[in-house]
Amino acid sequence: MNLILQRSYVLKNFGVSCFFALMLPSCSPKVQQPVDTRPAWLKGESAQRGYYTGVGHSMKDGTNNYVQAAKKSALDDLVSQIKVTVSSTSILSTFEENRSNFRETYEQIIQTTAADEIEEFELAGSWEDERNYWVYYRLSVARYREIKEEQKRNAVLLATDFLKKARASEAKLDYLQALGFYFQSFRSVEKYLAEAIPITVDGQEFLLTNEVYASIQKILNTIQLRIEPAELQVNRRVNLKDQPITVKALFKDSSTPASALPLTASFEKGAGDVFPDYKTDENGVAKMLVTKISSRELEQTVAVKVNVDGLSGSSSPIYNLVAKTLNVPVTKILLKVQRPVVYMVAEEKSLGTSRNNNQLSNRLKNLLANNGFEFTSDKSAADLIFEVQADSERGSVSGSIYITFLTGVIKVSAAREGREIYATTLDRIKGYGLDYERSSQDAYNKALETLEKERMAELLNTILQ
Numbered sequence: 001m002n003l004i005l006q007r008s009y010v011l012k013n014f015g016v017s018c019f020f021a022l023m024l025p026s027c028s029p030k031v032q033q034p035v036d037t038r039p040a041w042l043k044g045e046s047a048q049r050g051y052y053t054g055v056g057h058s059m060k061d062g063t064n065n066y067v068q069a070a071k072k073s074a075l076d077d078l079v080s081q082i083k084v085t086v087s088s089t090s091i092l093s094t095f096e097e098n099r100s101n102f103r104e105t106y107e108q109i110i111q112t113t114a115a116d117e118i119e120e121f122e123l124a125g126s127w128e129d130e131r132n133y134w135v136y137y138r139l140s141v142a143r144y145r146e147i148k149e150e151q152k153r154n155a156v157l158l159a160t161d162f163l164k165k166a167r168a169s170e171a172k173l174d175y176l177q178a179l180g181f182y183f184q185s186f187r188s189v190e191k192y193l194a195e196a197i198p199i200t201v202d203g204q205e206f207l208l209t210n211e212v213y214a215s216i217q218k219i220l221n222t223i224q225l226r227i228e229p230a231e232l233q234v235n236r237r238v239n240l241k242d243q244p245i246t247v248k249a250l251f252k253d254s255s256t257p258a259s260a261l262p263l264t265a266s267f268e269k270g271a272g273d274v275f276p277d278y279k280t281d282e283n284g285v286a287k288m289l290v291t292k293i294s295s296r297e298l299e300q301t302v303a304v305k306v307n308v309d310g311l312s313g314s315s316s317p318i319y320n321l322v323a324k325t326l327n328v329p330v331t332k333i334l335l336k337v338q339r340p341v342v343y344m345v346a347e348e349k350s351l352g353t354s355r356n357n358n359q360l361s362n363r364l365k366n367l368l369a370n371n372g373f374e375f376t377s378d379k380s381a382a383d384l385i386f387e388v389q390a391d392s393e394r395g396s397v398s399g400s401i402y403i404t405f406l407t408g409v410i411k412v413s414a415a416r417e418g419r420e421i422y423a424t425t426l427d428r429i430k431g432y433g434l435d436y437e438r439s440s441q442d443a444y445n446k447a448l449e450t451l452e453k454e455r456m457a458e459l460l461n462t463i464l465q
Helices: 002-023 066-079 091-098 102-117 141-171 175-188 208-222 308-312 317-323 359-370 436-463
Strands: 051-059 122-128 132-140 198-201 204-207 223-228 231-235 246-251 262-269 272-274 277-279 285-287 290-293 299-306 330-338 341-350 384-398 401-414 419-433
Touching: 051 066, 051 141, 066 132, 091 102, 091 208, 102 317, 132 141, 141 175, 141 198, 141 208, 175 208, 175 308, 175 317, 204 208, 208 223, 223 299, 223 330, 262 272, 262 308, 277 285, 290 330, 308 317, 341 359, 341 436, 359 384, 359 436, 384 419, 384 436, 401 436, 419 436
Parallel strands: 231 330, 341 384
Antiparallel strands: 051 132, 122 132, 198 204, 223 246, 246 285, 262 277, 262 299, 272 290, 299 330, 384 401, 401 419
């Protein structure tokens, strides 16, 4: 009886406990949520009224200066907020009409340089954990504009001074000096091409960058280049050093020589070696030097133009972008290229016996034909004489494998001069086979591979000098 009462008591108390447990959930233990200790700027709230802001991050992996890396990242982020506004009357808007991607490229250059030149930014916060480092920088919009306006005023004053000097030189017909001053004026304000900058000089009001650019183009338009001869027949392997190619430069309005004018030459069609840089003498003349023609094309063109980079002395990315829009004086020479004519004699043997198939010389002919050479059976009509000799000899036998050695010689002579200009030896190239005939054929196959991959480039480079 007592046992029954005890069980009843236990069940009763258990039911009461369960009831209270259900009715009082607040008594159960709570799960503590981690406290986010990150600053607000790291939670996406970095924007501040009146400031450009930037957040940068770097890993603390021991491989870099994570503080400097984070700083650079933050400044890049900050600079990305500074936008270039293009005035509808600026010189940049004029370029944009002809080049759809000009504005984008210019803006990228400006932002890239701005990251290096930005001033008076301040550290507004930093935060780190075991593996990461974040930094927060800001720059006053008002102060940034104030600094930029001061820099712009100084640049405009300098550009205006160079403009005046350029006009004075132009009035004296010293056009090259005038161009130099105009380019210096342009460089002074190249960071402000997106803006219309009105100035007044000698009572005349105009937009600075537009006027400077137009003045540069006007002088370039007065320069005339003439090349003599305008057309030249040449053999690919003939050295053109002795060919008289001259370029003459003059100013059209005064018919005076353009002396000390920098020029640049390059293949416009075809390929070869041409000396790239020239400067005209006191008579406005420069002698052009083509040393090699490497293209197989029968008609090739070399263009000679005024080297505006040499005139400007600038290599800034903005200048390089703008220089491509200038209409630069140019003259061209047409090279009618004659293919070198080859006469080939061959003696190829296998184990001392003449072969029916001149494998080595046939491959050589194929390689030469692919590189723009012609062939003749008339030795007197040839420019080059090729002599090919090859033979294989028995080597040892190792088990069932027979070994042979091939030796070949290729000689090239200039037909008209009667002198050897190239020679190479394929020395003891080893072949393997189940008998000497197949071993000899294997040696020839390897000789063909050696000729094509190791000797052909050297051969062509030598005979086309």
